Amino acid sequence: MARTGRPKAELVLTDDERETLNRWARRRTSSQALALRCRIVLECATGASNRDVAALLGVEEHTVSRWRARFVRDRLEGLTDEPRPGGPRKITDAQVEEVVVKTLETTPKDATHWSTRSMAKEVGLSQSAITRIWRTFGLKPHLVDTFKLSKDPQYIEKVRDVVGLYLAPPEHALVLCVDEKTQIQALDRSAPVLPMMPGMPERRTHDYVRGGVTTLFAALNTATGEVIGQIHRRHRAVEFKKFLVRIDKEVPAGLDVHLICDNASTHKTPAIQRWLTAHPRFHVHFTPTSSSWLNQVERWFALLTDKQIRRGVHRNVQSLEKDIRNWIKTWNEDPKPFVWTKTADEILERLAGYLKRIPDSGH
Structure with missing residues (x-):
């Protein structure tokens, strides 16, 4: 005996309804929920079963059944969310x-x-x-976000290379995200900070006294979250080479080292190239230009800034450097690796979506 399910409601559209549904479904400013409901109704109007429509649009079968029934009962008004309890609507x-x-x-x-x-x-x-x-509708005209598109001709290859290291790291090797946080300022307030009290936040003067700058070289182990840090007063290839020597000493000799770096000139000088040639277990992977978000150590730098540097008070560089070293030591006592979830294809697909929204992007 053939299996029978709940009978589907017959759905027939008028010309005006079909035109409105197509307009709502295509308009890029419609909410995603409303656009999906319109597509469900349009597909149901072709005579397709709930199961076929669900498979085509990637939704659950009961979702198709619900919106089919809502449209048959309430027509176009049925596609909006149910009204909440209260007085009658005054806005159409x-x-x-x-x-x-x-x-x-x-x-x-x-x-x-x-x-x-x-x-x-x-x-x-x-x-x-x-x-x-x-x-x-989630509209915030007063807010603006920023972005920058990379012009690196090897953008796709570099994204796949770096993301591949995150999602499928090689065996018998460490993956280290390396970068420098430069121009860290030792700032002292022009008057003592007033501590927080009940009903009153911490207060400090808006002006400050500069006590010098320093640079932190850091390498984040993507597997464990541990950080190798080294502080120098200057930011040159000489200091970067010293940091590579430090990494070489701390990583066990039997492991290869994969470094994820940006395209700073200090990472590509002849002296650095000679050092890397002399240490074949080191493999450098460069992120695309204007893509610092791809380097996980940047996220760790943000934590350092939020938890230690931004509200810190330092009369001199020595005091600042001491606090940074102590913070790194505390972090390494209970390190927390960052979990990378996006595949390279998902990243590139998201980028393609941005490009489609930019007029005359050339893509």
């Missing part, structure tokens, strides 16, 4: 769409981005209404 879907579209696709005449006040004046709603709409 058309007004919400107008706010979202204007926020994403236009700017005011006298500013680079919308504020709640300017948008409220533009569309005739209250500032609190604009705030609620922006919060619902």
Whole structure:
């Protein structure tokens, strides 16, 4: 006997409904949830079964069944989230769409981005209404993030090389992320810091007195999280060579050493090349230009800055260097490696998505 399941609701679209669903599904400013629901309904309208639609769109079968039934019952209004308890809505879907579209696709005449006040004046709603709409759709016109695209002609090869070391490190070898944190300033406040008290945060003067600078050379073991650190007052190939000697002494002789470095000139001088040639167990892997985020030691530098340097008070360089050494010692007593999860393909796919959003990117 043939297996019978729950009968699917018959779904037939009008021309206007089909046009609206296609517009919502294609508009890049639609929420991902709404766009998916529109695609589900459009596929169901072709006569496909819930199982086939679920397989095509990569969702669960019960998800398709729910939105099919919601659309048959409530039509286009059924694709929005269920209303919450409370008074009747005073803002229509058309007004919400107008706010979202204007926020994403236009700017005011006298500013680079919308504020709640300017948008409220533009569309005739209250500032609190604009705030609620922006919060619902995750819109933050006042914020801006930064990025930089690498122009390295070997970008793809280098990304695959470095990420491969993170996800599948070679046997009988250590993978070390190496870099220098330069120009670390010893800063003393112009007046004593006032300690935190109940109901009052720590207070300090906004101005400071410079006591000199230093440079930290660090190598992060990607497997254990341990750090080899060395401090020098200058940042040259001479100091980098001394740091390589330090690494050579601390890593057991039977292990190869894979160094992940950036493209700083101090890493590529003839003296460094001769040293690496004389020590064949060292293998250098360069990150792409403008891609410091690919080097895990940069994340460790951020922790050092947040936990020790930024709010530290140091009258001289010696005091600063002592605190840095103590912090490294404390870190190595309970090291925590960073877990890399993104594959090279996922990184490159994300980059491709950025390029598609940039007009005239040439890609």
